[in-house]
Amino acid sequence: MNNINDLIGDHLFQLNLVLWLTQPLPQGFAIRPIFKESGYLVHSISQPLALPIPIREKIRGKNINVQDGCSPDVILEKSQKNSFLLVECKKQSFGTNSTTSEQARTLLLLKGRALSEALGLALDTIVENKIVYLTRADQKSQLNDTCKSMVTELENVGFTVCPTYCLGIKCDSTNSIYLVIDSNDTNELGLLEHGEIKVIEGQPETDPRPLYFIPLDPSVEQNEYGIKTLEQRLLSEILSLIGRAKISSKIQFDCEELLEKATWGMYGIWGDRNARLNLKRKVKTFLSEKMVSLLPNNFQKEQDKLILSLNSSQDKETILSSFQKTKEIEVLKAPLQFKLFEKNENS
Amino acid sequence: MTEVNISEIKNREEMIRLLDGYSIERKEELDQKKIKKGLVKSYLLETVDGFQDTKKTLSDILTPFASELIQIDEGLYKVLNKNSGKYMGFLESFWEGRYLAFYSLELSKNIDKLVKDLVLLSPQLDHVWLSGWTFNILWEKVKELSNPNRFTRIVFEHESIFEIDSDTDETDEDQIFEDEEEQLIFERRSSKIALVDKIGLLKDKLNKFQELYSPMYSITQLRFPSPIARGGHDFFHFGKATNRSESFRDHRSHVLYVLKIYRELIKKTQEIVWFSFEKVSIQKGGEFQKLIGAPLIVKFREPLNEETFNHFIISTFERVKNRFRLWGNPIRLGPKKVHVYGVDKHLWQPIFMEITDKHIIAIIPKGTCGNTVHRLVSNIQIYLDPAAEVTLGNKSYREIAQDSSREITYEQYK
Numbered sequence: 013m014n015n016i017n018d019l020i021g022d023h024l025f026q027l028n029l030v031l032w033l034t035q036p037l038p039q040g041f042a043i044r045p046i047f048k049e050s051g052y053l054v055h056s057i058s059q060p061l062a063l064p065i066p067i068r069e070k071i072r073g074k075n076i077n078v079q080d081g082c083s084p085d086v087i088l089e090k091s092q093k094n095s096f097l098l099v100e101c102k103k104q105s106f107g108t109n110s111t112t113s114e115q116a117r118t119l120l121l122l123k124g125r126a127l128s129e130a131l132g133l134a135l136d137t138i139v140e141n142k143i144v145y146l147t148r149a150d151q152k153s154q155l156n157d158t159c160k161s162m163v164t165e166l167e168n169v170g171f172t173v174c175p176t177y178c179l180g181i182k183c184d185s186t187n188s189i190y191l192v193i194d195s196n197d198t199n200e201l202g203l204l205e206h207g208e209i210k211v212i213e214g215q216p217e218t219d220p221r222p223l224y225f226i227p228l229d230p231s232v233e234q235n236e237y238g239i240k241t242l243e244q245r246l247l248s249e250i251l252s253l254i255g256r257a258k259i260s261s262k263i264q265f266d267c268e269e270l271l272e273k274a275t276w277g278m279y280g281i282w283g284d285r286n287a288r289l290n291l292k293r294k295v296k297t298f299l300s301e302k303m304v305s306l307l308p309n310n311f312q313k314e315q316d317k318l319i320l321s322l323n324s325s326q327d328k329e330t331i332l333s334s335f336q337k338t339k340e341i342e343v344l345k346a347p348l349q350f351k352l353f354e355k356n357e358n359s
Numbered sequence: 360m361t362e363v364n365i366s367e368i369k370n371r372e373e374m375i376r377l378l379d380g381y382s383i384e385r386k387e388e389l390d391q392k393k394i395k396k397g398l399v400k401s402y403l404l405e406t407v408d409g410f411q412d413t414k415k416t417l418s419d420i421l422t423p424f425a426s427e428l429i430q431i432d433e434g435l436y437k438v439l440n441k442n443s444g445k446y447m448g449f450l451e452s453f454w455e456g457r458y459l460a461f462y463s464l465e466l467s468k469n470i471d472k473l474v475k476d477l478v479l480l481s482p483q484l485d486h487v488w489l490s491g492w493t494f495n496i497l498w499e500k501v502k503e504l505s506n507p508n509r510f511t512r513i514v515f516e517h518e519s520i521f522e523i524d525s526d527t528d529e530t531d532e533d534q535i536f537e538d539e540e541e542q543l544i545f546e547r548r549s550s551k552i553a554l555v556d557k558i559g560l561l562k563d564k565l566n567k568f569q570e571l572y573s574p575m576y577s578i579t580q581l582r583f584p585s586p587i588a589r590g591g592h593d594f595f596h597f598g599k600a601t602n603r604s605e606s607f608r609d610h611r612s613h614v615l616y617v618l619k620i621y622r623e624l625i626k627k628t629q630e631i632v633w634f635s636f637e638k639v640s641i642q643k644g645g646e647f648q649k650l651i652g653a654p655l656i657v658k659f660r661e662p663l664n665e666e667t668f669n670h671f672i673i674s675t676f677e678r679v680k681n682r683f684r685l686w687g688n689p690i691r692l693g694p695k696k697v698h699v700y701g702v703d704k705h706l707w708q709p710i711f712m713e714i715t716d717k718h719i720i721a722i723i724p725k726g727t728c729g730n731t732v733h734r735l736v737s738n739i740q741i742y743l744d745p746a747a748e749v750t751l752g753n754k755s756y757r758e759i760a761q762d763s764s765r766e767i768t769y770e771q772y773k
Contacts, residue, residue, distance in 0.1 A: 031650060034650075035653065035654060035752070036653045036752035036753040036754075037654070037656065037750075037752070037753055038656055038658070038748075038750045038753050038755075039753075041656060041658070041718070042715075042717065042718060054649060054650040055649065056649055057636065057649075057650065215693055215695065215696065215715070216693075217693050217694060218692055218693025218694070218695070218696050219692040219693060219696070221692065222713065222720075223698055223711050223712075223713050223720060223722055225634075225636075225650065225722075227700075237690070240690055241690075241698075241700055244687070244688060244690070244699075244700035244701070245700045245709070245711075247688075247700075248686075248687070248700055248701055248702045248709045249709065251686060251702045251707065252702055252707045252708055252709055254707075255482050255702065255704065255707025256407075256482045256483075256706070256707045256708075257482075258419075276634075276635060276636045276724070277635075277636045278636065333679075336679060336686055339688050340688075
């Protein structure tokens, strides 16, 4: 089991946790979807938001570092109410001179109409929005202070900014996961409870992480589970393709398409082109080596695609059997050296 | 006795007459306990959602398995086994081929295996899976529709095969021990109970039986009494229906009724569980990545002990031929917790699962056929926990099954 203290600071864990906390789940279940219970749904994930021109014009000359756009990890929406929470997952607090602080200021400036415009809503839509930072409970107060100082900085030069709140994540000795919410924040955010709310029921000697919707976020440090998840999801997509193929047909393995499917479309929005290429190359290498060893005469390469001819039931059996015995994609284990998601391309 | 000559059947009316006449003869033999030929059986099958690869013709599915379809009318075919040259029965297609009923006169011992093998080999075909919870809803329909003095037959089946590592795989399902002395002794919970009684008598008692003895939640067979004569229609959990009445038309009508309920159930299931990051366009261009879907949650009534949990994981994911027909390399997260990003091998579609001693969470990616859910629930009730509580998102499976069975109309035939 990974160190649980590392886990609660892991960006991918935090991101997937937020998604699970918006799921419709039965009462009394091992995961308590506190956001869902409070009426929040996922509006979007890693949605790029541009700072509207009037704000960009106004900020110039103020000697304040902001980015022209940002992509909050998750936007939650209170259904039918035009009330949004822009959720950012953070391992720890950050300094007011860091690149993270530039993104944070952009988020702060996306208040009300500015967010409405960035989301493409109708001009007369009245939007209420707040920023929520999710971080380890022991970083919560420090992160709160950082946010306060940025708020003051922007307010001092005449901006009205979004209210910001910090929620903490902590664990206990049974490996249960808690969300730590201050009582004032609970009311402001429209959540149902405050204090330390158990959101995942733990078990002894057991890693409490839930299934991952998003298997990999190359913009942050890689973790073993994320890569394992991507690897297994790729294998399941490959097996699905082969298993469904008719005899006497050609199977087209499009590496980009496989990655799109394995990440549920997240691969396509990763901003770092090099990162995408790197991953695509690895998938292609894995598939090529596998095909050469199994049916060398049945396949051909075409740019990013591998085409396999299935001429008989035996061909299909050979390849299905081999992939079913495949436990891992070794080539994926090499470090994925990339920074991902659009938001970080500028950082 | 009517000579059955399927080859000469040229239209739907002739088929109905043939099967009606045949049913009357078999019913007479049944009454005299002298059955000479196979009863009429319907095998309810489902093709992959959207009929994606098979839209051109049903033959695409069956031809690779030595079966040829001879079209009678738009939705009706004769099925010829090309190897033996023998006609195996009729195939009727519903809702543009999404669901099929294969009517056969062969003996169960021959045709059951043939259909099972066909489903096993074809990635486009699956059985219609009626879980114990779905049967509980169908039982409500039997009570509602039938005279309380009529007899019904209910079979309950549960075998805790994972309580010991019995090294069984799905090929063992067909094993029949001819000799009692050869039967192996397994000390594990194994129940197969058949109840035959008046509906009026069972009406209020079944719930109580189930509360007292949980394997009775796992109904695997149920008889709908025929409204026009004695006998009825026995539905099995894997989508088989045997005609024990004297009317084929009545049999077909029951088959259609159950199929319609199942179709609604599949539609509702897919609406709820299909997970995806949906791309939603916005006014100013660009797209949102919206997460849509809800997980399937199975809560075990009692936690599985560590031994049972491990046997379940090993039997399912370390044996190519496993009862659940799942593939995956479990990621161990603790003594009684694994994650599997795997494949449902019935239709070769992805499925993600968290399995612990207390629950199973399944994520069904968009495109994976909804019947994966019902097969999984059915197998969990039969082999793991007959009383497992099942929800799709936060809505109970029972409730969804109940909604699917409400006010079935003729519009739904379309």
